[in-house]
Amino acid sequence: MDGWLNLYKPRGISSAKAVAVVKSYFKKSRIGHTGTLDLEAEGVLPIAIGQATKLVSILINSSKEYIFTIQFGSQTDTGDLAGKIIKKTDIIPTEDECLNVCHKFVGIIKQIPPIYSALKINGVRAYKLARQNKEFEVNPRFITIYDLKLLCYDSHTKRATYVVNCSKGTYVRTLAEDISLSLHSLGFVVELRRTRVGIFTEENSINMFNINCKTFDEAHAVVKSKCLKVEDVLDDIPVLEVDELVAQKIRYGQQCDFDKVENHDQIWLKYDNKILAIGSLSDESFKSSRVFNYKKDGEE
Template sequence: MMNGIINVYKEAGFTSFDVVAKLRGVLKQKKIGHTGTLDPDATGVLPICLGTATKVCDLLTDRSKEYIATMLLGVETDTYDCSGTVVNKKPVEVNEERISEILHGFVGESMQIPPMYSALKVNGKKLYEYAREGIKIERKPRKIQIYDLEILHIHLPEVEFRVHCSKGTYIRSICYDAGRIAQCGACMKKLIRTRVDNFMLEDAYTLNEIEELVKSGDVNTIVKPVDSVFSQYPKAVVMDEYSKVLYNGNRLKKQWVCQEMTPPQKVRIYDESGAFIGIYRYEESRKEFKPEKIFWRKE
């Protein structure tokens, strides 16, 4: 079984679940998970976790993301994108300067109402399932953050922009809300996810490319190790004589760990052979490292 993360380029027409199902067959491995859904029409970065790396799926879902989106003004749909049913059309009388002002107004923290056609669950049922039954559910606004927004091209009625945002941000909703402010309506025409944390678009592989690498025996060359996700934490090594305690997932005394400096709050713990064990939090009051997430497993 492989353990690690593959940076997959999700192509249009595939759901995130489709990608996982396809890779289970290609890699001959059951333990696979994705790191947050992408709409079927959207393309771009979709990190896929294998084996013990499935423990970081939620963590990667929580990381910030970057997209390039194309907004179409003058058209509203029930799904907030061009794949939906048109519910309203209006002439576009807004100018480029005003559109730029509206979009840049989304930068910072705000409350966003998610679209009805989304995978969010209410009472154990996904919103899009209610929508398909013609049932409209009240959605609570959720706090999001737009760290940066750059307009790349304006050729009315279309606007292309890049956005760096927090988890849970719906770019479709940004387009919809911008259209409402512009008083002409809008929907999302195109979406490419260009980055999830440190997984970049230029380093992503299509399903066909991954399949070819499996056939040639080179697929391991594109599997990122689990600890690469935690590069922001310093490395610490546990002495061999305490390896039994380490492998059992117990707390570790400060003196058992090779760490010359005062331990920071979190560290990546390894054994002396270089095997990544997990993420530990240092507790000064007890002078101990407490395991937060263990990734090591006995082969």
């Protein structure tokens, strides 16, 4: 099996467990994912199967969309509901203030990732060091917020819900804390849902923990029918269709030239209605970065 599965990870289930469930359906295929979701978060978690794993890096760079709810008045050590409260304040922003703060965070901004994150510090996950009460520094990074909007505000619960369209590397828990501080308050995330990763949306996802089938074979057929083609994630990258002779040269690592074709930093080649290779085109010469080799039916 080669392709993508638009998996919906439920809240309370780890990304590792979700990936393990996918592996149980595709035992002979290599499996990869495009970034984990926290245990307390839910939403879109694209899974690469087989040859699609060669394109994981491309999808990781795609923009993402999240819907998150901030609880004002307190701060937790993890930035979400799973942590313990470490600070409190009586200052609660109004709805107008929550609305007007959005423009301050649109564009390229600097973030300091939370200490309870999967970032590696000298080879060790940051959250493991934090749980051991060890002191360490997390370097700031620059991320891009393409859009930030207030969806709703509840003065009774002291909560505000936002939708954000952002670049890779964005920590929503940190964004929520920074929004709260900008409003002279404190806050943490009580609900977090990833609604889009690149072309993968919440509406087209599948929750494998809610498949109602009597047999494994029936469930496997349902899951397989939901898979997308390997090249579906390349919808915004130029493509060239090639013949069998060129395809053979590409597989053997030989140079291939294309007359009267513009230079491209990234382009993919198509043969027999499938992706053959992805690479760059310079001075009419194609240089591959990934070549795709599909197994024939019956091959192990």
